[in-house]
Amino acid sequence: MNAPAASVSRPDPSALGTALAALRQRLGDRLSEAEAVREQHGRDESYHAVQAPDAVAFADSTEEVAAIVEICAAHRIPVIPFGTGTSLEGHIGAGAGGVTVDLSRMNAVLEVNAEDLDCRVQAGVTRKQLNEYLRDQGLFFPIDPGADASIGGMCATRASGTNAVRYGTMRDNVLSLTVVTADGRVIKTARRARKSAAGYDLTRLFVGSEGTLGVITEIQLKLYGIPEAISSAVCPFPDLDSAVNTAIATIQTGVPVARVELLDDAQMRACIAHSKLEGFEPVPTLFFEFHGTEAGVREQAETVQAIAAEFGGDFRWATKPEDRGKLWEARHNSHYATRALRPGCQVMASDVCVPISRLAECIRESKLDLDASGLVGCIVGHVGDGNFHIGYVVDPNDEDEIARAIAHNDRMVLRAIGMDGTCTGEHGVGYGKIRFMEAEHGDAIAVMRSIKHALDPLGIMNPGKILPA
Template sequence: MAMKDVQPGTRNEEGIAAVLGILKQTFGERFQTGQSFREQHTHTTTYLPAQLPDGVVFVESADDVKTVVKTCAAHKVPMIPFGTGSSLEGHLNAPSGGISVDFSRMNRVIEVNAEDLDCTVEPGVTREELNTYLRDTGLFFPIDPGANASIGGMTATRASGTNAVRYGTMKDNVLSLTVVTADGDEIRTAQRAKKSSAGYDLTRLYVGSEGTLGIITSVTLKLQGIPAKIGGGVCAFPSLKAACDAVIMTIQMGIPVARIELLDEMQMKACNAYSKLSYAEKPTLFLEFHGTEETVALQSEQFSEIAAECGADEYRYTANAEERAQLWKARHNAYWAGRALAPELNGLSTDVCVPISRLADCVAETQADIRETGLLAPIVGHAGDGNFHVLMLFDDKQPEDLARAEAFMARLNGRALAMGGTCTGEHGVGQGKMSYLEQELHSALPVMRAIKKSLDPDNIFNPGKIFRL
């Protein structure tokens, strides 16, 4: 992460003034310019400085979105889509000012096609709201990034999370989108069919585009049947390498584990204190198995054999729903547990992803780097797909502390790229990882810029994100 990527852009003061007046007249109380509203809509869990929009509009329909886009396009004013504010890399900042488009009121489930295992929702629906709505159908949406993010935000950032090892990421689970383009028209990228060879794959172009190519107004998703049986387990290991080796063997043997999460000893200490648990403060795997009574028992037994071979201290399995809920609540609270280790410090949460065969090497080298650098930085990861996160705690008011954290970040990303990995497995690029994307995909950036300029010639959709124009 580099502060040079968070510089203010050029403001179109005349255009902004015109848009503020038009939107106030059009939307009334649904358009706000107060300081507190503007500050709330740059909230990101990052140390990056806030860059406030000039106004916030609360849209309630696709027609509202089209009105906002046409107004802003006419005056060349930027728009920044806002879901729940859980992004981590400065996605919500407004470096050139402009309008934050809040989707919290576009939170309707449009339709559920239970026989086809799909549904269509507005972008403001959160993943927890969707699964509550689906509960009586026997279906669920499996993508779980931890935060109760909006479906639109998860689509825009190509989110994944704890279930990705079995169910894939957002790119695997989005069938179709409707998107408002720069001319204010709404397009549909695909039909509901599970596969298609019809034209360019526009759906996957917009999934992960971080709001830079258009504004999503609906999302059609694949659904899954709620498993007949769910079992979970906790397994402590004598070393981080042993835990990673167990993950690698589990995946390579084809055990269809639903979740396999890695927590290092520092993260376990944080989780114990924050969630009032009593697990061993050692490198630990949290697991979950989905299937029938027989298949879940078999998967758990197969994993226990692998764990024993890797020198595991203890493997604790449970099929009790309350115990599993406690376990995964602790995992979902890992970020806040880590921050609680030193509440006086700021936190920088970052992620990388490497091929599964290099996971043990990358995590071990990263942990050694943390020790040598003298950082307080717990590690937690969606280990089943080679993705892990580091939460660096540091004093951002001390320039030397900030420089040390940024230097560590550069080494971490360089290490992942050297192992055939990526600078971000799920957080996205935003502002914070622009420099590392240049290192990772430098030869492809001209193509990305050409797409951006073609679909957004005036650079009004979330400017200053992903790459420099």
């Protein structure tokens, strides 16, 4: 039930055998050809079919990653980076076979510069691990895509999440990267300074490159002080338009909300059942969170409460940490709540992002189209920055249902692109959304291909992703 992958060629069997022998000599039992391990590394959290690599290499250091890539390059063997496997568009599928480089053992926090509000971590560190490490220093890293993804994977996919409306995405919070290039060289893309006018911005080039230009092994990140006060609120609305327009008005008014999340009626129904939320109705709902001083949080919340009231919203506070935790846990578990609507079925997840002035129109038309299609699906969105998702709950054995879901997704994506939006606000391209890249980027695709060829002339770095064949 996966979207068609780009056409890629498998390596020569003799060359593969020679490369694996060299890797085995270097890594010993940290090179695995076991079927279960290979399948685990060819499957992400999406509906896309498993595409297992020929082997999995478990790396311990940047130098070891460089050695692995150098061996693979010498024999033209594809290299696929792997963090935690939580991506959603087939990013880690080994459509051409090859060697998956698992970075999960590279999970050390290397330095924290509290005075400068930054840190350096290995690529296998997860966001929850990092925040647990930082907690006693009064600091935190705000990018929260929901899953406990690795920092390296979050850089590779240019991850976003619930806090992006205030703190930005990974693009805005990475100061520098250590990258192993396609020929095995190790480069550092920038220094620790908060800004620079020296040379090409290689950091932004590799953030979002999905492993197609090199393997990210270390990351220098911006950090933030834990807010003095945090408050949350839930606000149900009589209809979807009122909820979306409240979010739009909040952003246009300049209120620095930390989070503003939309759940449509279907998503609320799913979350109420799955997360046992009491006292809530299955109607379009916004979840808010406010960060700052006690006075600042109170002022923000009162402003948003007044805006919501104009659109018929019923603003409800959640100030206790345990209440806030339950709300956001329910939001983060929305994928599993959606899947629980039809036991035995799978969720096909997609996302788009549009200029915020077009958000209400795009969501309204997509929702009407979804209802008309007869599909079971839920809408949830980081609507503060114009991004929303649809989770289609489909029977993997029902070809007609899958075809209708793909067709609806195609219409939604082209609708977003027609509104000067993008085919993906945060899931990334992988191979699942390659077919939309030319519609979105036009002649710029040729420039992207030139960059790819310059940095990866053999085409071994995560082939079949991002760029159309």
